[in-house]
Amino acid sequence: VFNIGKLVDFQWKLGVASASNHSSQLNTPFITVFIKVLDSNSKVTAHSFELTISEFKNFAQQFKDMSQLIESL
Amino acid sequence: MEQPKYFSSLLGFLLKKEYEKDPACDSIETLKELVFSEQEDVTLEIIEATYNKCFDIIQKAAYSDMQLSSFENLVKESNFSEIQIECLNKFWKVNKKKIHEILYKITKFNNSLQKMSWRIDLKTKSKEIKEINEPVSIIELKLKNNNTNSNTTNDENNIIRFEMDKNQLEETLQQINNIQKHLQTI
Numbered sequence: 559v560f561n562i563g564k565l566v567d568f569q570w571k572l573g574v575a576s577a578s579n580h581s582s583q584l585n586t587p588f589i590t591v592f593i594k595v596l597d598s599n600s601k602v603t604a605h606s607f608e609l610t611i612s613e614f615k616n617f618a619q620q621f622k623d624m625s626q627l628i629e630s631l
Numbered sequence: 632m633e634q635p636k637y638f639s640s641l642l643g644f645l646l647k648k649e650y651e652k653d654p655a656c657d658s659i660e661t662l663k664e665l666v667f668s669e670q671e672d673v674t675l676e677i678i679e680a681t682y683n684k685c686f687d688i689i690q691k692a693a694y695s696d697m698q699l700s701s702f703e704n705l706v707k708e709s710n711f712s713e714i715q716i717e718c719l720n721k722f723w724k725v726n727k728k729k730i731h732e733i734l735y736k737i738t739k740f741n742n743s744l745q746k747m748s749w750r751i752d753l754k755t756k757s758k759e760i761k762e763i764n765e766p767v768s769i770i771e772l773k774l775k776n777n778n779t780n781s782n783t784t785n786d787e788n789n790i791i792r793f794e795m796d797k798n799q800l801e802e803t804l805q806q807i808n809n810i811q812k813h814l815q816t817i
Contacts, residue, residue, distance in 0.1 A: 561792075562769055562792050562793060562794045563791070563793040564769075564794060564795075564813055565776075565793045565794075565795050565803070566798060568803050568806055569761065570806060570810055572810060572813050572814065572817075574817070575738065578734070578735075578737075578738040579692060580693075580694070580734045580737060580738065581694050581695070581696060581704075581731070581734045581735075582694055582695055583694075583695050583696035584695070584696075584731075584734070584735055584738075585787045586731075586735045586757060587814070587817050588739075588740065589810060593791070595791055595792075596794045601711075603791075604681050605742070605772075605774065605791055606689055606741060607741060607742040607744050608739055608741040608742065608743055609743070609744060609771075610735075611682070611814065613744060614810070614814075616747075617744065617747065617807075618807045618810070618811060620747055620749060621800070621803060621807055622802050622804065622807075624749055624751065624770075624800060625800055625801065625804050626764060627751050628766045628768060628797055628800060629739055631751070631753060631766040
């Protein structure tokens, strides 16, 4: 319905940042999320973003909250 | 420079200037004004020399994410007084993790998720269908890229809105649970 897109693809990758020019010992896991959204003009746009583990935990919790709420309706 | 209070303040300033990029802490002159204004015998040259010596050590330690014991050894070899050694060790113990996180964040070249908002709507009717009663979740993701010049924030590109019905939400949640399973194996 009007102006809100629809999620058509959800992909993810779990990686570990090993080193960079600032540090030889990063050893930090991260998650890259790639999504595709179909808008009301039938145009598909792709977006990606990177989450740290704590950001991902928050992201995951939001989805769990939504799911619990939607189940109760 | 021998007093723990002043030396620790110098280290705190270093953290703000070099790592947190606090705009208020922009130069050694500012450091002198903020911390050493009443100490006439501490010249700008002395402050700068001490600051650079400390920064050198901290950079080395941050580069290899040194454990506290390695850091203590490094400091011992670098000709600091007992009090300064104690301050430096305390600084590293408290700030090592924070500095490590900052170093990781600088290399986040992709977008990051600035904010996520959502709501759940219940579709009741539409023009074509008299009764729907379908719950749908509407999600808004605000993305941010720290590495592009974001003074002219092109908000159009950075805000994503979409809706998901119950099934899609279930599928996405399954993917998320999958990610969490993998995370536990790291």
